[in-house]
Amino acid sequence: MCDIIGVKDNAFVWNEEPYPVPVLNVYSDSSWKNLGNWSQYEENYKMLTDESVVEEHIYMKGAGHMTLTDLAYSCPPLTLVFGQDITLNVNKTVRKMNSSILQFFDTYLR
Known part of the structure; x- marks a missing residue:
């Protein structure tokens, strides 16, 4: 949310300059389903x-x-409060996320 540079008439004011670098966005259920609404x-x-x-x-x-x-490792029950699916395999999820991030870095920073 660093693109928000202010608020005018109860609406966010955005930095309109194009990104000078590749961007990686990581979403959970809580944000993914609301991208078009928030x-x-x-x-x-x-x-x-x-x-x-x-x-x-x-x-x-x-x-x-x-x-x-x-928090998923240090206090797993708290992640449930923040919307984690009770059946989610945290280790598998974090490994998948880390692998995807490393692939992004390999692609754009190599």
């Missing part, structure tokens, strides 16, 4: 269809927002 994700939602932006999106289905943090 104004703070307006630019993220635009990126899904804007072919001029070099970006990748990782959607971690079944993951709650805090599942994408170390």
Whole structure:
């Protein structure tokens, strides 16, 4: 949400400059289903269809927002409070996320 540079008339004001670097967005269930509805994700939602932006999106289905943090290991029950699916295999999910992030780095930073 660093693109939000202010608020005017109860709406976010966005930095309209194109991204000078590739972008990686990682989404959990809590944000993915709301990208088109929450104004703070307006630019993220635009990126899904804007072919001029070099970006990748990782959607971690079944993951709650805090599942994408170390909280999933240090206090797993709390991740349930933040929307994690009770049947989610946290180790598998985090390995998949880490692998996807490393692949992104290998592609754009090598």
